[in-house]
Amino acid sequence: MSDPSMPLPDVHVQAEVLVQALPHMQRYDQQVVVIKYGGHAMGDRAAAEDFAEDVVLLEQSGIKPIIVHGGGPQIGKMLEKLGIKSEFKGGLRVTDEATVEVVEMVLAGSINKQIVGWIGAEGGKAVGLSGKDGNMVTARKVTRTAVDPDSNIEKVVDLGFVGEPEHVNRAVLDQVLQAELIPVLAPVATGNDGQTYNVNADTFAGAIAGAMTAKRLLLLTDVPGVLDKNKNLIPDMTIDDCRRLIADGTITDGMIPKIETCIYALERGVEAVVILDGKVPHAVLLELFTDHGAGTMIRRG
Numbered sequence: 001m002s003d004p005s006m007p008l009p010d011v012h013v014q015a016e017v018l019v020q021a022l023p024h025m026q027r028y029d030q031q032v033v034v035i036k037y038g039g040h041a042m043g044d045r046a047a048a049e050d051f052a053e054d055v056v057l058l059e060q061s062g063i064k065p066i067i068v069h070g071g072g073p074q075i076g077k078m079l080e081k082l083g084i085k086s087e088f089k090g091g092l093r094v095t096d097e098a099t100v101e102v103v104e105m106v107l108a109g110s111i112n113k114q115i116v117g118w119i120g121a122e123g124g125k126a127v128g129l130s131g132k133d134g135n136m137v138t139a140r141k142v143t144r145t146a147v148d149p150d151s152n153i154e155k156v157v158d159l160g161f162v163g164e165p166e167h168v169n170r171a172v173l174d175q176v177l178q179a180e181l182i183p184v185l186a187p188v189a190t191g192n193d194g195q196t197y198n199v200n201a202d203t204f205a206g207a208i209a210g211a212m213t214a215k216r217l218l219l220l221t222d223v224p225g226v227l228d229k230n231k232n233l234i235p236d237m238t239i240d241d242c243r244r245l246i247a248d249g250t251i252t253d254g255m256i257p258k259i260e261t262c263i264y265a266l267e268r269g270v271e272a273v274v275i276l277d278g279k280v281p282h283a284v285l286l287e288l289f290t291d292h293g294a295g296t297m298i299r300r301g
């Protein structure tokens, strides 16, 4: 008999960790998990490798991961290099003809292929697509209004070629998943008018999660989750809490489209959405395969 006061040898600890993951693996078996990998979360090479390892491990465990990536900071850098000015209104990039070309080049080109490459290097098989491929996502132009501070009159804000998903054709994704491939999606889509639209990556991920009735939508960003007024992490929230914290100004800026996405996805049958820090090593595994979880979990109520 071993002495129970003695620490377990490493191999036994490893076995214990694996056994602890079993109920979590069973809970997600054959379920779709949509992971939004934000441009800020991409961070350094080591963080990206951890992320790719997590995704491959999920797929090997019988989960069906779908990756939707952003790339806001990377688009910003490329626009700067090309001398194209860029501004955000209400968390969305004002997108003219020249900007949309760069957005598609960076998102559907370099970033998409980089993530596909990282997953491939960890032994997974990923397929990089944008909303345009197979008419997976069609978009319509976003219309926003804002009160003009000078006249105090509500006016239409023209964001140019910024779109929001109008229709998601899940057949394309079903086929990719059935072939045991990992879809990596760039948030670019075509409108019914044939125009290319720049879609916020959170919004795109929410539409995909809703159409696939995903078990989980994970939004990986650069903060630990939703923070209260004292900057403490809020571990659990409901849709009502979300609306209250937007109304009282606790949730602002880029967190607003994220929370709106959460509400949209939950109302379409996604079981829970988690906002978490993608820079934490193996954030995805910690959230899905341990009892601790990570970040802020949002449920219907």
Ligand SMILES: Nc1ncnc2c1ncn2[C@@H]1O[C@H](COP(=O)(O)OP(=O)(O)O)[C@@H](O)[C@H]1O
Pocket (backbone or CB within 6 Å): 038, 039, 040, 041, 070, 072, 202, 220, 221, 222, 223, 225, 226, 227, 228, 250, 251, 252, 253, 254, 255, 256
């Ligand atoms: N209550 C809040 N809790 C956490 N972050 C918040 C909150 N309100 C606003 N934010 C801001 O939202 C940002 C995350 O949104 P964003 O920068 O668009 O992320 P990403 O690029 O990952 O999509 C945080 O870095 C933070 O500055």
Ligand SMILES: CC(=O)N[C@@H](CCC(=O)OP(=O)(O)O)C(=O)O
Pocket (backbone or CB within 6 Å): 037, 038, 039, 040, 069, 070, 071, 072, 073, 075, 091, 092, 093, 103, 162, 163, 187, 198, 199, 200, 201, 202
């Ligand atoms: C309309 C709009 O704002 N689109 C975003 C698309 C990329 C994105 O959302 O990337 P992150 O998730 O890294 O922020 C943009 O042009 O930056």
